[in-house]
Structure formats: structure tokens, C-alpha cells
Amino acid sequence: MGFLSPLFLIGAAAAAVPIVLHLLRREPETRVRFAAVHLLRHAPVEHSSRRRLRELLLLALRVAALLLLALAFARPFLASTLATSGATTVVALDTSLSLSAPGQFDKARQLAKQAIANASAGSLTAVVTFADGAQVVSQPSADRAVASAAIDRTQPGAGATRYRAALNASVDLLRGRPGTIVFVTDLQETGWDAGDRATVPEGVQVQVLDVGAAPANLAVTSAQIAGDRIVATVRNTGAAAVAARVALNVHDGPDNNRSTRVASETTVPIGAGQSAVTSFALPRARWASITVDDQSGASADNTRFLVLDTASRASVLVITTAGDLAREAFYLEQALGAAGADGRAYAVEAAAAGDLATWDHTKLDAHTAVILLSTRALEHHGRELLTQYLKQGGGMIVAAGPDVDGDVLQELLGGPRLSAVNPGAGAPGSRVTRTWGPSDVRHPVIRAFGTTQGALGLVQFQRVALLRTEDCQTLARFTSGETALVDCASGSGHTLVFASDLDNRGNDFPLHATFVPFLHEAVRYLSGGTQRQSDYLVAEVPAGVPPIPGIAAAPGGRASNLVAVNVDPAESDPGRLTTDEFSSAVTTFGQAAQAGTRLVARETEERQHIWQYVLAAMLILLITESWVATRVA
Numbered sequence: 001m002g003f004l005s006p007l008f009l010i011g012a013a014a015a016a017v018p019i020v021l022h023l024l025r026r027e028p029e030t031r032v033r034f035a036a037v038h039l040l041r042h043a044p045v046e047h048s049s050r051r052r053l054r055e056l057l058l059l060a061l062r063v064a065a066l067l068l069l070a071l072a073f074a075r076p077f078l079a080s081t082l083a084t085s086g087a088t089t090v091v092a093l094d095t096s097l098s099l100s101a102p103g104q105f106d107k108a109r110q111l112a113k114q115a116i117a118n119a120s121a122g123s124l125t126a127v128v129t130f131a132d133g134a135q136v137v138s139q140p141s142a143d144r145a146v147a148s149a150a151i152d153r154t155q156p157g158a159g160a161t162r163y164r165a166a167l168n169a170s171v172d173l174l175r176g177r178p179g180t181i182v183f184v185t186d187l188q189e190t191g192w193d194a195g196d197r198a199t200v201p202e203g204v205q206v207q208v209l210d211v212g213a214a215p216a217n218l219a220v221t222s223a224q225i226a227g228d229r230i231v232a233t234v235r236n237t238g239a240a241a242v243a244a245r246v247a248l249n250v251h252d253g254p255d256n257n258r259s260t261r262v263a264s265e266t267t268v269p270i271g272a273g274q275s276a277v278t279s280f281a282l283p284r285a286r287w288a289s290i291t292v293d294d295q296s297g298a299s300a301d302n303t304r305f306l307v308l309d310t311a312s313r314a315s316v317l318v319i320t321t322a323g324d325l326a327r328e329a330f331y332l333e334q335a336l337g338a339a340g341a342d343g344r345a346y347a348v349e350a351a352a353a354g355d356l357a358t359w360d361h362t363k364l365d366a367h368t369a370v371i372l373l374s375t376r377a378l379e380h381h382g383r384e385l386l387t388q389y390l391k392q393g394g395g396m397i398v399a400a401g402p403d404v405d406g407d408v409l410q411e412l413l414g415g416p417r418l419s420a421v422n423p424g425a426g427a428p429g430s431r432v433t434r435t436w437g438p439s440d441v442r443h444p445v446i447r448a449f450g451t452t453q454g455a456l457g458l459v460q461f462q463r464v465a466l467l468r469t470e471d472c473q474t475l476a477r478f479t480s481g482e483t484a485l486v487d488c489a490s491g492s493g494h495t496l497v498f499a500s501d502l503d504n505r506g507n508d509f510p511l512h513a514t515f516v517p518f519l520h521e522a523v524r525y526l527s528g529g530t531q532r533q534s535d536y537l538v539a540e541v542p543a544g545v546p547p548i549p550g551i552a553a554a555p556g557g558r559a560s561n562l563v564a565v566n567v568d569p570a571e572s573d574p575g576r577l578t579t580d581e582f583s584s585a586v587t588t589f590g591q592a593a594q595a596g597t598r599l600v601a602r603e604t605e606e607r608q609h610i611w612q613y614v615l616a617a618m619l620i621l622l623i624t625e626s627w628v629a630t631r632v633a
Contacts, residue, residue, distance in 0.1 A: 001076060008073035011066075018062040054628060061625035068618035072611045088126065088140050088179035089119040091147070092166040093154060094211070096131040097571045098188050100156035100298045101214045108184050111209040112151045115182040116144050126173050127151055130166035131159030132539035132568075140173060158300040158538050158549050160568035161191035167198050167206075167586065178203035186211045187582060189575035198586050206586050208579045217297025218244055219572035221275065223290045223304040229279045232290040232304065236270040237297070237574040244268045245293045246278055250285035250308075251551070263288070273574070283308070287551050287562055301572045305551055305564035307534045314368040314534075315347040316523055321374040321403055323352035329373060331510035332502050335519050346523065356382030364389050366554070366561075369526045370396040372412075373502065374403035387414045391491030395526020397519075400465035401501030413495060416471040416488040420497065423466065434461045434478040436485075443475050443487065445496070448521040455514050463506030465499045472497070496522055535564045 003009065093112045099105050116125050125147040127138035138150035163183070170181040181200070185191070187210055200206060216238025223232040234244055248264045263283045270276040280290075290304045316336055320328040325348065336346040349367065351359075354377035364370075364385050372386075390396060391414065398409060406420035435457050438446040446453065456476070464482060472488035478499075488495045502519075504510045509518075534554070538547045545552045545563060554561035 001078060003074040003076050005073065005075050008075075009070055011070035011073065014070070015063045015066040018059055018066070058625060058628050061621050061628065065618050065621045065625065068614050068621065072614040072618065076610045076614070077608050078610070087120060088124040088174055088177055089115065090126045090128060090140075090170040090173050090179060090181045091115045091151070092128045092130055092134075092170050092181060092183045092185075093151065094131070094161060094166075094183070094185035095129045095154055095156050095159070096161040096188070096191075097156065097158050097298055097300050097567055098161060098186055098214055099211065100158075100300060101217065102296070104186070104211060104214060105156045108186075108211045109151055109154070111211060112182075112184045113148055115184065115207075115209060116147050116151070119144070119180075123179075126170075127154075128166055128169050128173065129154050130162065130169070131157055132162055132165070133159075134162075134165040134169035136169060136173060158567050159547070160537075160539060160571045161185070161188045163191040163582075163585075164193075164198050167200065171200055171204065174201070174204060176201065180205045180207060182207045182209060183582070184209045184211065186214060187577045187579070188571070188573070189577050190570040190573050192577075192582075192585050200586060200588060202588055204588075206583060208582050210579060213576060214298070214574070215296045216240070217301070217572065217574075218242065218270075218292045218294035219297070219301035219569070220246075220290050220292050220304040221301075221569035221572055223288075223306045225282060225306070225308075226279075228282045230282055230288065230290070230306065231277060231279045233275055233277050234268060234270060234292050235275045235569075235572055237273065237572065239272050241269065241271045244270050244276070247291050248280040248283070249289045249291060250283045251287050251289070287564065298572075300549060301567050301569075303549065304566055305549065307551070307562050307564050314527070315349050315366065316369050316371060317364070317367040318348060318350050318371045319353050319356070319373060319378075320350060321353060321376045323350045323355060325350045329371075329503055331504055331515070332371065332373075332519070335510070335516045336523070338516055346520075353378040353382065356385055359385055361385065361388060365392075365394070368395075369523045370394065371502075372396055372398045372404065373401065375405045375408040376403055378408060383408065383411055386412050387490070390414070390493035390495060393492040395493055395523070396495045397522055397526070398495060398497045399502040400467065400497055400499050401503075401506060402463075404465075406465075409497070413488055413490050415490055417469060418472055418486070418488060418497065419466070419468040420499075421466045422463075432462075432480065434464065434480045434482075435459060436461065436476050436478045438475065439477050440473065440475050443473070444525045445487075445518070445521050446475055448517065449514070452514070455512070456518075459507060459509045459512055459514070461500055461507040461509075463500065467497060467499045494526055496526065534562070535566065537568050538565060539568065541565055 091112050093108060099108055119125050124140040124142055125144050126136070126140040127147050127150045129135050129137050137154065138147045141147065166183065167181065181204060183206070185208070187208070219235045221233050221235050223230060230248065232246065234246055236242055236244065245265065245267050247262050249260055250263045251260050264280045266278055268276045268278045285308050287308050288306045290306070292302050294302050318325060318329050318332060322328065325333045329350070333348045336348045338345055346368065353374050357379045359382070370386065370389065386396065398404060400420045400422070402422050404420065409420050410418060436459060437457050438453055440446060441453065449456065461478060464478060467483040467486060469486055469488070472486040474483050474486050476485040478484045482499065484499050486497045488497060500506045502510065509515050536545065538549060541547050545565065547565070549565055549567055551562050551564055554563045
């Protein structure tokens with residue numbers, strides 16, 4: 001018997017209260033002389049011994065009720081047989097990519113079964129598989145055949161080695177009990193992060209069974225577009241130089257098996273333990289894969305996938321009055337579609353402000369950034385979508401031209417106080433020519449211009465909106481003193497508000513060479529400094545994308561968008577740890593054992609719910625006490 005909250009047992013001392021009250025009520029009886037005894041013959045007479053018995057019964061019921069109440073609050077439980085059994089052996093089996101070379105995983109299975117067979121008599125055994133994450137494939141059990149069968153079913157995957165994930169899952173299985181965690185792994189060095197340390201509870205031992213070094217391996221560790229070329233890096237982990245045959249395969253279909261053809265092949269000499277770089281002409285296709293012939297090493301790192309389709313580029317949504325880019329945002333479309341300083345261009349999608357009434361969050365979130373040119377016909381649902389988009393980390397550029405209403409803009413920002421007023425064509429000073437210049441050269445959008453910031457001053461503005469704010473950061477001002485560009489934080493996102501249009505109506509900005517880099521740097525800043533990803537590692541794929549190397553549909557975007565899923569290049573690193581180096585990264589922490597014991601106690605108590613039965617017994621005693629008290633009165 002154990003107690004989850006034993007301090008409540010102190011409340012049992014309250015049982016002394018009815019005992020003290022009972023003793024205080026006991027007064028010595030006085031003798032009274034009464035001559036006319038015949039007058040009492042017809043009066044009811046109660047025997048004192050029977051009354052005393054009922055009072056003692058009442059006392060016992062009240063004391064027992066108080067004792068049961070204290071017991072219920074102490075949360076009693078019966079110690080589980082599992083918690084009091086012998087030590088547990090948890091086998092952590094490495095299923096990462098580095099163990100997928102021919103023959104490697106067969107050795108790992110054999111060592112894992114050996115660890116099960118060598119577990120002490122009467123102990124429990126369990127199996128955990130791990131790569132990027134850990135998975136329990138066999139719960140603690142006295143039946144070793146169950147653990148062995150689970151080992152037979154395991155297969156190596158394409159994930160990277162992460163020892164901490166396996167250690168945490170194994171410690172959770174032990175739940176504060178003594179035991180042994182046996183790692184069956186090839187001791188790949190990248191399995192621990194630099195300076196990584198892990199702790200295990202007292203009474204837990206960590207052992208390592210070394211599968212051995214992987215055989216010589218060739219791996220494509222990177223592939224990227226550089227101008228009009230695809231540049232690939234191939235690593236040779238073997239002890240001898242090789243002439244690697246590398247091929248560029250192009251694909252026109254939306255999946256990994258359709259319309260595949262070899263576009264180019266080359267032979268690359270690679271020294272022992274070295275990497276070599278090769279390149280291919282950029283083909284016209286939806287996506288491509290770079291492959292290297294390798295018969296002895298792991299196969300999953302022989303291929304690197306790359307999205308080429310321009311439909312899969314990061315997209316920017318431009319909201320106008322009618323959704324006609326050619327008429328309402330011609331210069332904007334051309335600038336975003338042109339290659340920026342990083343060699344990348346954006347796909348531009350148009351939407352009428354009124355169309356957002358039929359959109360949902362998924363459709364809006366598919367875009368890297370939003371450029372708002374008009375709030376006309378922007379209904380309540382569309383405003384809520386944009387506000388939520390900003391709060392969740394989205395970025396927006398607002399061109400405060402004649403089609404943007406200041407009150408609607410204030411509502412969209414959902415927090416920062418910003419006043420935007422268009423004075424109109426006939427207002428005083430509306431046709432005064434101004435130039436502008438940066439006022440915060442440290443901001444990423446301005447800093448990107450470097451020594452060419454002065455070129456921004458060549459732009460001439462005739463019509464500008466009056467921006468007033470105390471909550472937003474001012475990035476640029478006009479020579480007349482008005483605010484030209486502000487950065488407003490809204491939730492986790494940002495909004496850049498430009499005090500004029502972006503289509504050569506109130507200024508000549510689109511005619512200057514600074515227009516394209518300004519837009520690209522603004523979108524880059526709003527998207528967190530990176531493009532919306534088209535390349536993921538197996539361990540980092542978002543929801544909806546299978547963690548399998550290859551090409552898949554982009555999450556939350558249009559069906560035509562593609563993303564590439566590749567293996568972690570670190571998994572092709574041949575560096576290995578010694579068993580001593582592995583063990584030195586694991587330390588013992590005494591309080592962890594106590595925490596594990598408390599966790600087992602809590603789970604056992606929550607499963608048994610003994611306090612409910614104790615509380616029910618107390619209520620029965622109170623009902624009985626009330627009934628007996630009415631008979632005594």
C-alpha cells in the first residue's frame with residue numbers, strides 16, 4: 001500500500017475531536033430523593049446501558065468517517081506487480097540510413113537478439129527503434145519471443161541517427177525502475193549534436209553493441225541550381241579513390257516514376273575520403289534527380305532530388321480591386337517575376353479583394369507574402385483572413401495608394417496604431433514632387449542596398465499618403481518630412497506600409513533600377529529571410545508530406561506545386577565514436593529516478609482509483625451515523 005499524497009494522513013488527527021467531545025459530555029450522576037415513586041410508573045424508562053452502547057456506536061462511526069476522509073485525500077494505491085518486478089532490459093535498435101548498406105542491418109538484428117537472450121532471468125525486455133525519432137515496437141514483457149519477433153519485423157529507413165531520441169524513449173519505458181538500455185548501433189558520430197549530453201536515472205545502465213563501420217559508400221550530398229547549371233557534390237567514404245558515374249535524370253511527371261529520362265552523364269574522379277563537385281546544364285523539366293552508381297554502400301543517399309518547375313516557386317499574392325495584374329499591377333508582376341540578387345524569382349498570383357470572401361486559411365497560407373494594393377470590396381471574412389495570416393507569422397506589403405482605405409488598414413493590423421490618409425488629387429501639396437531616403441539603415445530591407453542606398457533618392461513622388469504612427473518603426477522619410485515607409489509588427493508577422501502606390505501612378509519608382517531589389521528584399525524579409533521551402537529533409541517534412549525521399553505535392557498549396565524530400569547529408573558522414581566516447585555523453589542524475597518513481601505511483605493510483613471507494617465508504621458511514629443519531633435523540 002502506498003500513498004500519492006501522504007501528508008493528508010495528518011488529517012486523521014481530526015478523529016480525536018469527537019473522542020474528546022464524548023469524554024467531556026460524561027458527567028457524574030447525582031442521586032435525587034423522590035418520594036412519590038408511584039408517579040413515575042407510567043413514564044417511559046430507558047436503560048442507561050443501552051443508551052451508552054448507542055453513543056459508543058455513534059462515536060465509532062464519526063471517528064471512522066474522519067479517518068476515511070483523510071485516507072481518501074492521501075490517494076492510496078496498491079503497488080503494481082510490474083513496478084516491483086526485476087530489472088528491465090530495453091534494446092534500442094538503430095534503423096537509420098547508415099545501417100542500410102548490404103549486410104549491416106542483419107548484423108544489427110543479430111546483436112539485438114543476443115541482447116534479449118543475455119537479459120537476466122526473470123527480467124522484462126522491450127525494444128525501441130530509432131533514427132530521427134524513436135518508436136516503441138515492443139512494450140516491457142516477460143515473453144522474450146515477443147521482443148525477438150519485433151526485431152525481426154524492423155527495417156532500416158532513410159532517417160538520420162539521433163541517440164537522444166532513443167535514450168528518452170527508453171527511459172520513459174523504464175518509468176523509474178532499475179534496468180539496462182542496450183544500444184545496437186554503428187556509433188555514427190553525428191548521432192550526438194556538438195557538446196550534447198544526456199542523463200539517465202540512478203539504477204539505469206547504458207551498454208553499447210557496435211555493429212561495426214559501414215562499407216565504402218558513395219553519396220550525393222547536395223544538389224542546387226546556380227544560374228543555368230545544376231551543381232552537385234558527391235562524397236566517397238571509402239579507403240580507395242574511385243571514378244564515380246554521376247547522372248542527371250529529368251522528370252516531367254508529378255511523381256517519382258513517370259516520364260523519366262537521363263539528360264546527361266559524367267564520370268567524376270573522387271579521392272579516398274574526399275568529395276567532388278560536378279555540374280550539369282539546367283534542363284527544362286518539372287524536377288530532376290542526381291544519381292551516383294554505388295553497389296556496396298547505402299542506397300538511399302545515392303539520389304538527390306531537386307524541384308525545377310517554376311510553378312513550384314515561392315509565390316506572392318497580389319490583392320487588387322479586380323484581380324487584373326496586367327492592368328492594375330503590371331510593374332509589380334514583372335519585378336517579382338524577374339530574378340533577384342539570389343538568382344530566384346517569385347510566382348505571382350492575383351486575387352480581387354472581394355474574392356477573399358470565399359478563401360480559407362490553407363489557401364492564403366500557401367503564399368510566401370501578400371501585397372495589398374486595394375481594400376475595395378474587402379469584406380469582413382477577407383479582413384479576418386489577412387489579420388490571422390499576420391498573427392501567425394505571415395508578411396504583407398501595403399501600398400497606401402488611392403485604393404487603400406486607412407480604416408480598413410488599421411483593422412487589418414489588429415494592434416499597431418497607424419493612420420493612413422490619402423489627401424486626394426486636389427489637396428494642397430498633393431502634387432509637390434518629393435524624393436525619399438532611408439532613416440534606419442540597419443533594417444534588413446534598407447541594409448541590403450549597401451553602398452547603393454543613395455540610389456533610392458533618385459525616385460520622385462508626386463502623390464503620397466500621410467502616415468502617422470507611434471507603434472511602427474519608420475524606415476524611410478520623404479524630403480518634405482512625411483513618413484515614407486514603416487514596419488509594423490502584428491502578432492508574429494510584419495507589415496511594410498509604403499506611403500504611395502507601386503504602379504507608376506503617383507511616383508516613378510517602377511522605372512528605377514532599385515525597384516526590383518527593393519521588392520525582392522522586402523518579400524525576403526517578410527518571409528523570415530528565406531523563400532518558402534521547396535526542399536525538405538526527411539525529418540523536417542511538414543504535415544501532409546510523407547517522410548520518404550522523393551518528390552511530393554507541396555503542403556497546403558496548389559496541386560501543381562512540388563517539393564523535394566531528401567536524406568540528411570550528415571548521415572553519409574563516415575565519422576564514428578568509440579564506446580567510451582558514447583558512454584561519456586551519458587550521465588546519471590539521481591533526482592530523475594525519484595521523478596520516475598513518482599510517475600509510476602501516479603499512473604498506478606490513477607488506474608486503481610481506490611480513493612473513490614474509500615470516499616463511498618465514508619458517505620455510507622455518515623448516513624448510518626445520521627440514522628443512529630435519530631434513534632438516540
